[in-house]
Amino acid sequence: MGSPTCWRCLSRVTDHAPSYVRSHPLASLTAPFTTSAAHLARMQASATPTRGRPPQGAAPLRGKRTSYAPGRKRKKRDVNLTKGRPPAVGERKALRKRVVLSNVNALEVRDMQDLTAENMIDMRLRGQVIGIPGPVVDQLRALQAFKVSQGWALFRRPGMLVRRETVEYGRMIEDLSGESAGKVVRRVLVGERGSGKSIMVLQAMAMALLKGWIVINIPDGKNPPHHTVATINQN
Numbered sequence: 001m002g003s004p005t006c007w008r009c010l011s012r013v014t015d016h017a018p019s020y021v022r023s024h025p026l027a028s029l030t031a032p033f034t035t036s037a038a039h040l041a042r043m044q045a046s047a048t049p050t051r052g053r054p055p056q057g058a059a060p061l062r063g064k065r066t067s068y069a070p071g072r073k074r075k076k077r078d079v080n081l082t083k084g085r086p087p088a089v090g091e092r093k094a095l096r097k098r099v100v101l102s103n104v105n106a107l108e109v110r111d112m113q114d115l116t117a118e119n120m121i122d123m124r125l126r127g128q129v130i131g132i133p134g135p136v137v138d139q140l141r142a143l144q145a146f147k148v149s150q151g152w153a154l155f156r157r158p159g160m161l162v163r164r165e166t167v168e169y170g171r172m173i174e175d176l177s178g179e180s181a182g183k184v185v186r187r188v189l190v191g192e193r194g195s196g197k198s199i200m201v202l203q204a205m206a207m208a209l210l211k212g213w214i215v216i217n218i219p220d221g222k223n224p225p226h227h228t229v230a231t232i233n234q235n
Contacts, residue, residue, distance in 0.1 A: 097148060098148075099146045099147070099148055099152060100152060100153040101137065101141070101146065101152045101153075101157075101158050102152075102153075102155075102156060102158075103153050103154060103155060103156055104156070106155050106156040107156065108156050108157075109129065109156070109159070112129060112130065112159065113131070114130060114132070114133050115130050115131065115132055115133065115136070115160070115207070115210065116133075116210065117207075117211055120166075120167070120173075120174075120207045120210065121171045121174050122167070123164075123167050125167070126162055126164055127162065127163075128161075128162055129162075130159060130160065130162060131157055131158065131159045132158045132159065132206055133210075136206050136209050136210065139209050139215075140205060140206060140209070143205060143215060143217040143219075144217065144219040145201070145202045145205055145219075146158075146202070147198055150198065150199065160202070160203055160206075161199075163196075163200075165200060166203050169200070169204045169207060173204070173208055173211055173213075174211070177211050177213075189201065205217060
């Protein structure tokens with residue numbers, strides 16, 4: 001038989017009903033399955049971001065470095081590092097204007113005759129390549145008649161193509177050396193870029209040297225009135 005007291009306790013309404021509040025556990029700062037102190041320190045550092053450093057996964061700030069490796073340092077430039085002997089005065093210009101007039105690896109053209117004072121007026125040589133004699137090559141080199149852009153290093157020896165204008169210049173020089181001696185003749189070469197104006201001037205100088213003329217050449221001539229010359233005060 002049950003106790004009447006127990007039934008009274010169960011039937012009695014109490015005002016002190018227990019309340020249950022669900023609590024959220026705090027995030028643990030310790031790793032449950034690791035014993036490494038370095039790994040724990042990295043986890044704590046990632047959980048609390050440092051001032052001035054963007055959070056993990058965020059884009060880097062503008063003007064900030066993207067690498068925060070603690071052991072990485074920028075190497076300072078050694079100002080006392082020697083780079084060898086500096087180039088002498090005019091050495092770079094001489095190397096830039098150096099012209100190679102022979103190539104031993106190029107094929108030799110057989111039966112190629114040289115330019116002479118007799119055949120420079122022969123129209124039958126039109127369209128043929130003739131060689132420049134050795135003494136004339138030395139004189140043309142001293143006059144700076146050869147250009148770097150003319151491609152002399154592709155051939156075994158210097159040569160030139162005889163054109164109709166070449167024969168006309170040869171006949172004009174022959175005429176000025178004989179019957180029209182003392183006459184002044186002026187010629188202006190006009191043509192597009194790469195049409196052979198400098199080669200034509202070289203051919204004229206070579207033929208003049210063969211006739212014993214005194215040749216004066218001004219390489220890379222420029223107009224006097226340009227922006228690097230100061231104006232002269234007339235007062």
